[in-house]
Amino acid sequence: MVYIRAKKVKKDQYLYLVKSVWDSKKNTSKQQIVKYLGKASEVIKEDIPLEFRNNAKILSVLSTHNPKDIRKREDVVNKAKQQLFKKLTEGNLEESIKIYKNYVEIFNISNFFDKILRPVMIKIGKDWERGKISIATEHVASNVAQTLVKIIINQVSGSRNKKKVMVCVPMGEEHHIGCDVLETYLTRKGFKVFNMGISMPTESIIEFIKIKKPNVVLISITIQDNILAGQRLVKKIREQSKIPILIGGHAMQMEDPSKFEGKVVGDVSLEDILKILRKIHLEIQ
Secondary structure: OEEEEEEEEOOEEEEEEEEEEEEOOOOEEEEEEEEEEEEOOOOOHHHOOHHHOOOHHHHHHHHHHOOOOHHHHHHHHHHHHHHHHHHHHHOOHHHHHHHHHHHHOOOOHHHHHHHHHHHHHHHHHHHHHOOOOOHHHHHHHHHHHHHHHHHHHHHOOOOOOOOEEEEEOOOOOOOOHHHHHHHHHHHHOOOEEEEOOOOOOHHHHHHHHHHHOOOEEEEEOOOHHHHHHHHHHHHHHHHHOOOOEEEEOHHHOOOOHHHOOOEEEEOOOHHHHHHHHHHOOOOOO
């Protein structure tokens, strides 16, 4: 049995998708979290895992937390995705910025990254693979998206803590917008972020780790063809350091974690990244 559970923190409600499982040792049922959905005022139908998305009871409970505006907010999300896709593929940075600014007046920055920018960039990549858009259009859209993220980076700020995070990609991975998004989000949370960009040799990454001594390395892999390069990068880092290594990105959705000498987190939300960082004892502000 799967259902939604609400938890109140101060004045806000936070929703979790949970299921009942049998504890044979205690001879009773217990709750197991399937997914953290987020702040009740921001959760929409798309946040529910696909297999439970049309569950009438779950949708009914979800609507009780947002009886007046859930449909309106879903419309805002869908409209923003359609608009951003159009403007990015047109190479229109100015309008893309307007879409971002209008969206964060209702939702927050991490919500924009998770529910708008990331799915739009995934769609652009898939449309290129299927021949629906040209490689030139894909490059234009990626460049505009990267510029948009940089503009957001310059606008965010956070109280600094002493934790340092390196974000990087393996050699051959040309999609680094995931790293740019992580840099923006973690900078906003007060971290010192070292974004290594693309085409950084493995030896240079290892040398940087020795000099700057980050507390954790986050590796983003978008294209499945780069998984082997990612495995080699993780192995080389592990040979030189015991630093915690997290591997994520769109290519890691179905990947076997045992193939990596680090923690595979898959294609998760920014809030999930924060939870994982907590588990490895990084202080989140």
